[in-house]
Amino acid sequence: xxxxxxxxxxxxxxxxxxxxxxxxxxxxxxxxxxxxxxxxxxxxxxxxxxxxxxxxxxxxxxxxxxxxxxxxxxxxxxxxxxxxxxxxxxxxxxxxxxxxxxxxxxxxxxxxxxxxxxxxxxxxxxxxxxxxxxxxxxxxxxxxxxxxxxxxxxxxxxxxxxxxxxxxxxxxxxxxxxxxxxxxxxxxxxxxxxxxxxxxxxxxxxxxxxxxxxxxxxxxxxxxxxxxxxxxxxxxxxxxxxxxxxxxxxxxxxxxxxxxxxxxxxxxxxxxxxxxxxxxxxxxxxx
Numbered sequence: 001x002x003x004x005x006x007x008x009x010x011x012x013x014x015x016x017x018x019x020x021x022x023x024x025x026x027x028x029x030x031x032x033x034x035x036x037x038x039x040x041x042x043x044x045x046x047x048x049x050x051x052x053x054x055x056x057x058x059x060x061x062x063x064x065x066x067x068x069x070x071x072x073x074x075x076x077x078x079x080x081x082x083x084x085x086x087x088x089x090x091x092x093x094x095x096x097x098x099x100x101x102x103x104x105x106x107x108x109x110x111x112x113x114x115x116x117x118x119x120x121x122x123x124x125x126x127x128x129x130x131x132x133x134x135x136x137x138x139x140x141x142x143x144x145x146x147x148x149x150x151x152x153x154x155x156x157x158x159x160x161x162x163x164x165x166x167x168x169x170x171x172x173x174x175x176x177x178x179x180x181x182x183x184x185x186x187x188x189x190x191x192x193x194x195x196x197x198x199x200x201x202x203x204x205x206x207x208x209x210x211x212x213x214x215x216x217x218x219x220x221x222x223x224x225x226x227x228x229x230x231x232x233x234x235x236x237x238x239x240x241x242x243x244x245x246x247x248x249x250x251x252x253x254x255x256x257x258x259x260x261x262x263x264x265x266x267x268x269x270x271x272x273x274x275x276x277x278x279x280x281x282x283x284x285x286x287x
Contacts, residue, residue: 107285141179257283
């Protein structure tokens with residue numbers, strides 16, 4: 001994040017604020033586990049209307065095959081259309097699910113939710129795209145930005161920058177008022193950039209003792225079992241559409257709106273949700 005530049009506060013430097021070129025935008029270290037090094041293989045299931053198909057498929061392809069020459073190629077993604085209840089968008093164990101639906105005027109354009117075990121390993125993830133904000137979607141670039149950003153969260157990425165009105169970084173992991181770019185804000189933020197791929201390479205540069213991701217048939221009971229204790233639960237309910245369902249606020253965006261939540265379960269697993277609010281909303285609509 002560009003906090004030191006944006007705020008000009010020395011205290012931010014002390015807290016680790018650095019330039020986007022070297023910033024760490026891992027989402028709290030959460031990542032999919034696998035027992036081998038090399039590329040992460042995971043399936044992205046798609047349950048969207050035709051208006052979303054090209055945007056979601058492009059986002060999946062851009063994360064799978066770097067759009068930047070020479071960038072690290074970390075992911076091996078398979079994708080396919082599935083028939084599910086898009087309103088609930090219940091997660092699929094070991095995989096990612098992308099849904100769209102008119103989830104209501106709850107203030108948000110898109111949310112990404114990950115479920116993680118006690119070791120910080122992602123066991124399932126969803127992206128939800130809210131069709132209730134047709135005026136926002138009519139603005140050039142928003143469908144591409146939100147598809148790319150929310151799916152990026154599902155791999156364990158956070159944002160590179162969270163100021164809406166400053167110069168675009170040329171990545172969908174950057175908040176902006178001009179997704180397709182503009183004379184005032186610069187380059188398009190519709191695709192990943194080199195640093196996103198670099199960050200993925202950093203996140204997935206090791207092998208784990210278990211595997212939580214699958215690119216084929218969905219599996220169950222992910223998580224590492226402790227001696228004498230039952231295996232962690234596989235939570236099958238969707239993240240919901242309201243702040244109460246997302247849990248406790250962990251972070252707020254530049255405008256003071258809560259944009260990251262955590263819900264804790266009795267078995268030690270968690271659900272984390274990133275929220276991208278629609279322009280002009282207050283962040284309280286989802287209460």
